[in-house]
Structure formats: structure tokens, C-alpha cells
Amino acid sequence: MNDHDERLLRHVREHSGERPGPALDARILAAAGEAAAARRHSPEGFWARLRRALGGASARGRWPAAFGCLALLGMGLGLSLQTLEQAPSRYDAPPASMQRQAPMALQAPASPAPMAEMSEAPRIMARMAAEAAPLPAHVLAALREIAELRERGEAEQAQQRVDRLQADHPTLDVEAELRRLSRE
Amino acid sequence: MTAQPPSAEPADADLLRRYRAGDAAAFTQLYERHRLGLFRFLMGLCGDQAVAEEVFQETWMSLIRSESLQREAAVLFKTWLYQIARNRLIDHWRKQGKRQQREEAFDEQLHDQAMAEPDPEWQLSLSQDQARIQAALADLPAEQREVFLLRAHGDLELHEIAELTRTPAETVKSRLRYALQKMRRLLSTAEEVAP
Numbered sequence: 001m002n003d004h005d006e007r008l009l010r011h012v013r014e015h016s017g018e019r020p021g022p023a024l025d026a027r028i029l030a031a032a033g034e035a036a037a038a039r040r041h042s043p044e045g046f047w048a049r050l051r052r053a054l055g056g057a058s059a060r061g062r063w064p065a066a067f068g069c070l071a072l073l074g075m076g077l078g079l080s081l082q083t084l085e086q087a088p089s090r091y092d093a094p095p096a097s098m099q100r101q102a103p104m105a106l107q108a109p110a111s112p113a114p115m116a117e118m119s120e121a122p123r124i125m126a127r128m129a130a131e132a133a134p135l136p137a138h139v140l141a142a143l144r145e146i147a148e149l150r151e152r153g154e155a156e157q158a159q160q161r162v163d164r165l166q167a168d169h170p171t172l173d174v175e176a177e178l179r180r181l182s183r184e
Numbered sequence: 185m186t187a188q189p190p191s192a193e194p195a196d197a198d199l200l201r202r203y204r205a206g207d208a209a210a211f212t213q214l215y216e217r218h219r220l221g222l223f224r225f226l227m228g229l230c231g232d233q234a235v236a237e238e239v240f241q242e243t244w245m246s247l248i249r250s251e252s253l254q255r256e257a258a259v260l261f262k263t264w265l266y267q268i269a270r271n272r273l274i275d276h277w278r279k280q281g282k283r284q285q286r287e288e289a290f291d292e293q294l295h296d297q298a299m300a301e302p303d304p305e306w307q308l309s310l311s312q313d314q315a316r317i318q319a320a321l322a323d324l325p326a327e328q329r330e331v332f333l334l335r336a337h338g339d340l341e342l343h344e345i346a347e348l349t350r351t352p353a354e355t356v357k358s359r360l361r362y363a364l365q366k367m368r369r370l371l372s373t374a375e376e377v378a379p
Contacts, residue, residue: 004368005364008364008367008368008371009335009336009364011371012317012321012336012367013336013337015313015314015317016224016227016228016314016317016337017314018223018224018227018233018236019219019220019223019224020219020223020237020240021237024237024240024241025215025219027241028215028241028244028245028248029211029212029215031244031245031248032203032208032211032212032215032244032248033208033211035248035249036203036206036207036208036211037206037208039204039205039206040206
């Protein structure tokens, strides 16, 4: 751009006579006046305030807000995971707080019972059932016969009878039953 | 006119801020500062008073309706204002389905060869007839005319015109040079009296 160019531009500028009509000027200025009055009289809306607080904040103010949101998100996520871990697998399971308050005796053992102890259970139960049940009449007769033979000093015959009874009833504790019979 | 306001007067951005706060007088000041330049820019582009008035009104209304301060503040207010006006006019042309397309390349070649360094006497004898100026503008290729009008009436710098029209700065510079050459030739009294 040289001086001649500037003079040409100025010449065109100064000799251009077009202008907007007065009615158009009036319309635009009236619309602007109404909008300005509306802004003066209407309180700032919620969204405008929120937008100003978020968007209009300085960069220094936005970073703490961003970190705060991240921290809040992390805490929420951590609590959710912890709750999921403690959640009962069954719908009717007691709440975790009740489980924590239950007496020690009612709580499940910390470790499972040894396999040997578990395998003994049926035999123990069978023995207890056998002790509770009355002995059959022929076993009682056999036991009384053995006791009489021993009283008469016929130890050899008594032992043969014991052996026979034990063979017929392997689970029967013959000596124990003889002691119980003698106490009766 | 569209010349920059003296330093004592408030800047465009300050006036806009005051207007957004409800000061109608600030808008009036802003309007008076830019109304002639913007209107003559539109008139030079479309050559139709009714279309220019319609687009002119839409441009100012969009400013009135807008709540944003940041967008206007991010760029020079004047650049933003002329960009809105330009986009509205382009939209209008699209709706009407008519925009004059010219062979700018051919025209630029022609005037690049035809014009030598201007004679100062020629400059003094430029036509002052408004109709002749309007006719000369209408004779420019659309892109050259746009750059010329933004420089003449918008008083925009080349880099601002480049930003506004999304055109490389060198292209803008070239278009303005060709436009000035052609306008000088068309407005010269010597050409007017030539057979």
C-alpha cells in the first residue's frame, strides 16, 4: 500500500453516499434499547450464574474444581467396590454388621475341620445310637450265660461263648456290656 | 466512518461490555461508529439497497440477541461484525440462488499488464460521481471487490481481512492490489473522456 492507494481508498470512502434509512436506524436502536432494559431489570438466572461460575472462572479457579471432582469420583468408586466385596451372596444372609456382632460360638470356624475328623463322624454317631438302643434279647441271654459261666469258674467255656457272640456282633463291646449287666 | 476511535473514546470492547450490562447508550455509540462503514460494505457487495438493509438489520440484531462477550472479545469487534454481515449476505445469496461468478484469474492477468505506476495527476482527477464509483465497484471481480470494500469501508488491515475471509494473506494482498489498479483506471477522468 502506497500513498496513491491510500488516496484512492479515501476518495472512495468520502464519495460513497449510501446510508441506512432512518426507519432502519430507529428499528435497530429500539430493539437494542429493549434488550438493554430487559437485561437491567431481569435478575440473572440460575443457568447464567452457573455458566458464569463454571465457564467464566479463571483458569486458577478451574483446576481445583477439576481435581475436586476427580477426588470425589475416586472416593465414590472406592466405597462402591468395598460395598460390593461385603455384599452377601444370598438374599437372606444377615447384614455384615450382624455378622460382626455374633458371638464367637455361633461363627463358622476360621478353618475347615480336618478330613480325618470329618470321616469319624458317622462311626461316632453309630456308636452313640447303639448305646442308646436296648440290646436284643438273644444278646442279653448270651451275656447272662457268659456271666454265669464265669461265676462258676468255667472260664474256658465262657471265653468260647464270648468269641462266638463277638463273631455274631462285631460292633458289640462284650466286656462293656457284661460290666453294665453286672451293675444292674 | 469506520476509522479507529480516538484514544479518549471508549474502545469497541468496552462499549459492548457496557451494553451487555444494560447500557443502551453504549450500543448507540457503537452503532454510530460502525453503521456507515458496514452499510456501505454491504451496498458495495450486493448493489441492492433492500438486500443491504435486510442483511444490515440481521447483523445488528444478531449482536443484540447474542449474550456472549467472549466471542466478540476474542477477535476484534469490527472483524466479527463484518464477518457476521458477510456470512448473512452469503446466506441470502444462497437462498436466492444467485451470486455473480466472475473469472477473477483472467481479470487479474488483464489488469496486471494494463496498469503501470499511477500518475499523480490521474489520482487528482478521479471521478467524484457516486454512481461511477458504484459502477466501478460492480465491475470488480467479487473477491477483489470484497477485499477492496473491507479495506476502504471497514478500515481492516490485510491480516484481518485474511482472517475474516479465511484466505491466505498473500492472496488478499494480491486481490487488493488488482482491485486498486482497476478502480484507479475506471475512476480516472482521463479514461472518462477517452473515446
